[in-house]
Amino acid sequence: MTQPALTRASTMGPVVEFVARGGGCVARVFRSAELPLRLAEQPDLLVPLRDQFRLIECAARELGDDALPARLAREAGVAGLGPWAQRFCAAPSLRRAIETGIGDCALLLQSATHMALTVDGPLARWTYRITERTPVGRQKNELLAMGYMISVLRWYAGASWAPDRLDMPGPRLPGRASVESLNGCDVTHGEVAAVVFPAHLLDVPNPRTGCFRSEDDPTSLPGAEDLVGYVRELVRLSLLDGRPHRAWVARRLGLTVRTLQRRLQAQGTSFADVVRGISRAQAAVLLRRPEASVTEVAYELGYADPAHFTRAFVDWYGQSPQRWRREH
Template sequence: MGPIAEAVSAAGGSLVRVFGRAEIPLTLLDTPDRLILLRDQLRLIDAAIREIGAPSLPARLSMGIGIAGLGPVGVQVRAAETLGEALARVEVATPLLLQTATLTSVRLQGANAFYGYAVTERIESGRQANEILALGYLLGTVRHFLGPAWRPSHAVVTGAYLPGRSEIEALLGAEIAFGSRAGLVFPACHLDAPNPNRHDPLGPDTAADEPIGDDLAACVAQLIELGLDEARPSIDGIARRLGISRRTLQRRLDDAGTRYADIQHRVMARRAKALLTAEVLSIGRIAVELGYSDASHFTRAFLEWTGMTPSHWRRVVRSRGSTVVS
């Protein structure tokens, strides 16, 4: 939601009007890490496009963010040895992270490969805009292996008409055709392309060893760590412990270059890794310990933090005979 809000504000649009049209409370901007339904996301993108009159907005957003915007899916991409392996990993991770609302897959079509994206819910409003947003991320995935100048044979979106088509084609660097499913078409031989900068998700996590920020941010991290012994602490509870308002805490953390959600995720990821490595508790019990209602919600969160499911993490750590990984 953050990049969408920034684009609307930069263009002089009204966030109140955009969120109102999408029937989403504006207060969600205070908790950008909260999951919302896909249909709500699509309505928000559609409302933003209408507000600022920019049908190319989805392409600009995804191309501007690149592979960094893929979050845990990006971890899967960077950890794969080849492009084909990366796309297979993304196919498994996508429905887990997006709650089965979307899926990706690769199909061979003669000498070509079709890297497709589909929304599995019966949603029409904003569907094509979501596909354009997805195409930017699909391009970012392939370009991680083939370089930033790589261009597909062509891209595909659903429907029969695409507003702002020429500008979107220029942003994506690809001609767009219409079909039954969105995606990219490129030579199948590219699937064997090696990863030029492979990342080991179980390797040293330098970010976790770096200072979180100023003393306030470090204090927040410590309070979250202590709070995990009782229940998952909320930003309101931490603000009360510090004797300041929620808004003040958010503003001061923002001044320090971080967010409450980032600190909380880092602390919870460290605790989860320690519990998984110890192999004393089941994954379901660890989920409860961290304040999740069930193992599936914990699995999605852990996948977002590390790019791996808890069971996969535990198996790999066991096979390496590792101690706790930071």
């Protein structure tokens, strides 16, 4: 069974800052999208793509700003692409950057995503398409993605550069005039979302090789058939709101709780085993932070009582959290 698409939280851009700056209610936006507010502090976490769609849609409605996705991408720039940005910003030329980024997108940044580069005479088209069916937010997501693509192009062509046009599929684009003003080009109807620009730019060398370095090595997204990998990522996400719940995870996978349990058993594991594994690894990460007390770590991992966390930690590591911290 193919699992729902995932994307990195960094692709949402500075949505919290924009909503707060615009006088909106950040908590209401995240609550409407059924996502933990603390997600904004964890840009490398993986999020169901449908949830990202819904969050951006809710934020745009909260502010009454249909051009919000374009603003988010412009503000975030290439850094909003997280570790994947390294693929673009370290390439020797724009052509090589796009080709490398296309090859790595579905592996490192966002699954169920197809990008392509074509050249037709004097014009190049860099296209973006989501292969998963989504009920809401598709057009907003396309605007967000093309904003990031323009940021990559500007890395090579200059900060004031603008594309020839943007192609947008689907119905009439709300906020079209604002989108055109932000990106400095016309928006026209097309069969697939695309940034259209002069083909000669593909040969432009990287003017800033070596000045962008990601501190993190990009980790691959779980494969589309990797149920256990998907459950792990959803457990990491749900830990931001306390102890993970089977029903929350199952709903995002389009499964009943019973079906989720049965399929995990067929893979030789269980939901409780996955939670224990994630909590065990995360406890070691958090305890290495000197500013975090054992009580704070316990609450961060969803334990209502630090004593319960301590007992679990002793089972995992054979010693108390305090002693483990001293030794490590």
